Amino acid sequence: MATNASSQVVRTGAGARFVIYTLLAIFCLYYLLPLYVMVVNSLKPLSEIQAGGMMSLPREWTVAPWQSAWATAQIGVAATGLKPYFVNSILMVVPAVAISTVLGALNGYVLTKWRFRGDTIIFGLLLFGCFIPFQMVLIPMARMLGLMGLAGTVPGLVFVHLVYGIGFSTLYFRNYYQQFPTELVRAAMIDGAGFFTIFRRIMLPSSGPIAVVCIIWQFTNIWNDFLFGASFSDFDSQPMTVALNNLVQSSTGVKEYNVHFAGAIMAALPTLLVYIVAGRYFVRGLMAGSVKG
Amino acid sequence: MATTANTRAGNDWLRNALPKLVLSPSFAMVVIFVYGFILFTFYLSFTDSRILPSYGLVGWENYAKLFKLRAWGIAIDNLLIFGSLYIIICCLLGLALAILLDQKIRAEGFIRTIYLYPMALSFIVTGTAWKWFLDPGIGLQAVMHSWGWESFAFEWIKDRDMAIYTIVIAAVWQTSGFVMAMFLAGLRGIDNEVLKAAQIDGASNWALYRRIVIPQLRPAFMSAFVVLAHMAIKSYDLIIALTGGGPGTATELPATFMYSYTFTRNQMGIGAASATIMLMSIAAIMVPYIWSELREKK
Numbered sequence: 001m002a003t004n005a006s007s008q009v010v011r012t013g014a015g016a017r018f019v020i021y022t023l024l025a026i027f028c029l030y031y032l033l034p035l036y037v038m039v040v041n042s043l044k045p046l047s048e049i050q051a052g053g054m055m056s057l058p059r060e061w062t063v064a065p066w067q068s069a070w071a072t073a074q075i076g077v078a079a080t081g082l083k084p085y086f087v088n089s090i091l092m093v094v095p096a097v098a099i100s101t102v103l104g105a106l107n108g109y110v111l112t113k114w115r116f117r118g119d120t121i122i123f124g125l126l127l128f129g130c131f132i133p134f135q136m137v138l139i140p141m142a143r144m145l146g147l148m149g150l151a152g153t154v155p156g157l158v159f160v161h162l163v164y165g166i167g168f169s170t171l172y173f174r175n176y177y178q179q180f181p182t183e184l185v186r187a188a189m190i191d192g193a194g195f196f197t198i199f200r201r202i203m204l205p206s207s208g209p210i211a212v213v214c215i216i217w218q219f220t221n222i223w224n225d226f227l228f229g230a231s232f233s234d235f236d237s238q239p240m241t242v243a244l245n246n247l248v249q250s251s252t253g254v255k256e257y258n259v260h261f262a263g264a265i266m267a268a269l270p271t272l273l274v275y276i277v278a279g280r281y282f283v284r285g286l287m288a289g290s291v292k293g
Numbered sequence: 294m295a296t297t298a299n300t301r302a303g304n305d306w307l308r309n310a311l312p313k314l315v316l317s318p319s320f321a322m323v324v325i326f327v328y329g330f331i332l333f334t335f336y337l338s339f340t341d342s343r344i345l346p347s348y349g350l351v352g353w354e355n356y357a358k359l360f361k362l363r364a365w366g367i368a369i370d371n372l373l374i375f376g377s378l379y380i381i382i383c384c385l386l387g388l389a390l391a392i393l394l395d396q397k398i399r400a401e402g403f404i405r406t407i408y409l410y411p412m413a414l415s416f417i418v419t420g421t422a423w424k425w426f427l428d429p430g431i432g433l434q435a436v437m438h439s440w441g442w443e444s445f446a447f448e449w450i451k452d453r454d455m456a457i458y459t460i461v462i463a464a465v466w467q468t469s470g471f472v473m474a475m476f477l478a479g480l481r482g483i484d485n486e487v488l489k490a491a492q493i494d495g496a497s498n499w500a501l502y503r504r505i506v507i508p509q510l511r512p513a514f515m516s517a518f519v520v521l522a523h524m525a526i527k528s529y530d531l532i533i534a535l536t537g538g539g540p541g542t543a544t545e546l547p548a549t550f551m552y553s554y555t556f557t558r559n560q561m562g563i564g565a566a567s568a569t570i571m572l573m574s575i576a577a578i579m580v581p582y583i584w585s586e587l588r589e590k591k
Contacts, residue, residue, distance in 0.1 A: 012498070136331050224416070248424070287478060
């Protein structure tokens with residue numbers, strides 16, 4: 001199906017092809033422009049930016065903005081750089097992704113291979129939960145985290161992301177397991193294999209691709225989240241996105257654009273790296289999360 | 294979970310109940326933290342809550358106040374402007390790029406990677422990059438001036454009437470590649486036989502696309518619309534990073550309005566009412582979509 005380009009039918013002449021390639025190249029420049037701006041300006045002294053040189057390559061190359069953004073820049077009240085917040089984000093992302101993926105796999109398994117009355121409704125409820133505007137849960141969640149003693153902590157953020165991440169991970173595994181032959185599961189049941197044995201021996205070994213899709217999706221979403229981070233963290237538990245925003249919006253002193261750009265790249269690097277290494281799975285996750293319910 | 298030491302009857306019961314037991318923590322979490330919380334916020338929208346939740350009912354007063362607030366009117370107008378331009382431009386650009394990329398392009402995978410990478414970035418990163426690029430003092434305008442084009446002016450981000458369009462620029466940059474991927478997947482699913490037949494009948498390339506290909510992309514359009522509309526309504530991070538809602542309140546959207554009224558202006562009742570309106574508008578788009586998707590599968 002993937003080889004089915006309309007181009008096999010639609011014929012284009014040399015002139016038209018020249019136009020097509022030119023257009024495609026122009027749009028490559030458009031999409032790359034902000035990345036270019038960020039990289040180039042994170043490597044030049046502030047004075048070159050202030051002199052209107054944003055589009056030029058650095059005349060004097062320097063990594064000082066990177067060092068500053070990482071270790072010494074003023075974030076909120078402390079001059080710690082982004083490093084501690086980067087660590088916060090990692091501490092937040094890893095458990096949230098791991099737990100939501102495992103739960104998603106189990107849920108998908110139940111919803112496709114151990115079906116019961118009303119399971120579609122349950123799935124629909126889970127699914128709608130992915131798309132609600134989270135403004136609708138901010139107020140009660142703030143109180144709930146307070147009651148649980150998790151207000152303003154990284155574990156609190158893990159919990160929030162876990163709760164609102166389950167819908168998507170369930171969606172991925174459910175759609176994937178739906179294609180998986182139910183006969184195999186039936187046969188194993190007749191042989192006396194139990195619920196978890198079947199999951200471990202039959203479902204898990206073939207779940208690699210969808211697990212990758214799910215992990216990438218959750219990682220990207222949770223790493224990039226801002227709303228929950230801004231609502232439920234204290235100064236010492238802020239994730240990277242919130243810290244970056246504080247760095248850029250801080251109104252005191254000279255605006256160090258080069259440091260801001262270096263910080264922005266640091267915040268973007270983990271997800272960008274995942275995208276470059278496993279882009280195919282990233283796109284699959286995007287499509288599965290939108291095209292199919 | 295105890296699975297070993299049970300009687301035979303207990304085993305049978307467990308065997309039947311186990312799948313539901315496994316599902317139940319997730320289900321309970323969603324019932325409480327999604328639907329329970331929705332009900333709670335909905336209830337708060339009818340109370341006199343200010344800095345903290347309070348339970349004195351005031352009827353529709355918060356909604357009446359909300360729709361009299363100038364700030365809410367601005368947020369709604371902005372959402373309409375931003376949302377419609379965002380959806381239309383993303384769809385047109387996405388469709389155009391998908392059709393161009395579908396012409397047996399060399400290095401198609403490479404180009405696709407470039408078009409799609411913004412999707413991997415946080416809106417805070419996107420907002421930061423565009424904020425400084427559009428800043429008249431150091432960005433595009435300053436660059437043009439330093440290149441000798443002294444009269445060049447591009448100050449939208451500082452202009453109350455134009456700032457909302459800078460949000461469109463950055464948001465389109467972030468998402469249009471994704472829409473392109475959706476349309477490309479749609480294009481690859483179209484049956485070539487029909488196209489060949491039409492071509493034998495003498496249809497031009499233009500007619501092929503207009504009459505046959507694009508109408509068949511209806512499902513892709515539907516998905517793109519649903520995804521983009523729901524992203525537009527939820528837009529928050531990008532506004533915070535790019536304009537902070539300003540200049541003044543020129544780029545406030547419902548999501549930023551809700552946040553500031555609830556947490557900084559201590560008008561929690563009104564904040565809850567605005568969140569309820571946001572939920573209603575998303576539900577109006579998502580519920581029919583999810584409903585039809587789940588029904589088709591049966």
